[in-house]
Amino acid sequence: MRSIDRLFEKSARSLAQRTSRRSVLAGLARLMMGAALLPLLPIDRSSRALAAASGDSTSGAAPKAPGKSAIDNPESCEYWKYCAIDGFLCSCCGGSSHSCPPGTAASPITWIGTCRNPSDGRDYIVSYNDCCGKASCGNCECNRNEREKPMYRLSRNNDVNWCMANADSNYHCSVSVILGVSEQ
């Protein structure tokens, strides 16, 4: 064991002789400078913010009151128009809250919900169409179920694949389209 100790001692001394203190300090300085610059770089953190905002809707935890920015953000699961949406938000997949991503096709059949817009206090009837013909988008999963009903009330159900009647019936993502103001 003594010979191993001597071997490691000599290796450490050899390393110390080959490396100057200045070079170590210079390396540390480069690392610190890089860390200081990182927050200044133009990195898009919206997806992380969205994940945080949408977390409660898929985690099963008791719902928390969403912040105003989330309620107004079409890339957030808490966006007011998404009150009974179940799937991937097309606004995170190349589309918007009411348009499908390029190369997909909108489903002609749909399920219907009523969502309150907190900005004007009105209830809006919205249709939740699916966008079809490509594999699952996989981004911004959102599952909200206000007034959603099981499959026997099909027009209020978000579990079925509403691409079912499309020529290409694969499901890609979901949108929420305002149909009008609810008169009730």
Add this chain to the structure above:
Amino acid sequence: MRTDLVGAVLLCLLGCTALPAAPPLPTEHLTVEQLGPAKPHWVYAVDEAFYNEIDSRVHLFDGDSYRRLGQIDTGFNPGVNLSPDGSTTVVATTYFSRGSHGARTDVVEFIDNTTLGLTGEIVLPPKHANTLLTNFNIAYGSDSRFLYVSYVTPASSFGVLDPVKKTVLGEIDTAGCVLVIPSGPNRVSSICESGRLLTVTLDADGHEASRAMSEPFFDPDTDPIFVQGVPTADGDLFLSFLGQVHEVDLSGAQPAFRKPWSIVSAADAREHWRPGGQTVAALNRRLGRLYVPMHRGGEGTHKDGGTEIWVFDTETHERVARWPLGAHKLDPVIAIQVSQDAAPIVFAATNKSDIAVFDALDGRLRHVEKRLGQTIWFFLNP
């Protein structure tokens, strides 16, 4: 330089002397595993694969050894069930000719459960219900003469198949009523928008002989039932969003509805406890024990996972246990199943697809299998 050389020689010597003097390993022969007879603690965990839905699958998992035993591929938006004798898994699913797109083929596939190999198929009209998993997307009659598949286009109907001759015998319109709840050798009930059951009786050729509509047995406006019903000794049991238990006796020519009972007391209701998830209950028929994932929440939380599992005696309607899941640092449970043997175990899938295995009698946590799949939302038992 000389020092480095001496060090290298020393290291080599150390390494050389450490080598065992054992004989070489024998040659190996590549084989394919055979499963053998099913065991009561096996479970078929259905992974909807929501993030790439064209690639859903079933994981066969052993609740004793905690090993994954094999896989069944189930395509896009499948319905999955077992034959009454447990020997066959049937899958009603959709495939696209170019992977994610192209011509749609709907098909029922038959899998031998002793090999997990494909043994046959029946091509369907492109109508199989693209929806989430229940016991009633595809189901056998009690003597396996007929196999039923739920269709939604969105018009609703069901297909009657001959699983022996591998043919489609016909299609029966259900006029706004959905799913295939089998009873006896030749009856199929479907749940209607009005809260009734439509029951169609078939003749010997699998064609409609008669149909009857029941009285409403639940109110779809004020307290809808989950479609994830649970088989009982003589029919099925359905939970409502607010925790009412609707037991349906399907042993006669027409359904009979027992008086509903509640799993939520007045005190529980004040604390906003509700059932929820993707598969909302499991029943051990031998013991009469009902297992329900429960959470606290309001309207619109019916798909939220349970933070506790509550256990009920279906004879006395009493709650016999509460299993808080936070104590085990488990995420909310969204799917549940219990084995049917005398020493049963409970399988509980969290919303992260971790599978917790509990002793069904005392609630002791035996094991947590991390991330068995992507989105495990449904279980079947042998």
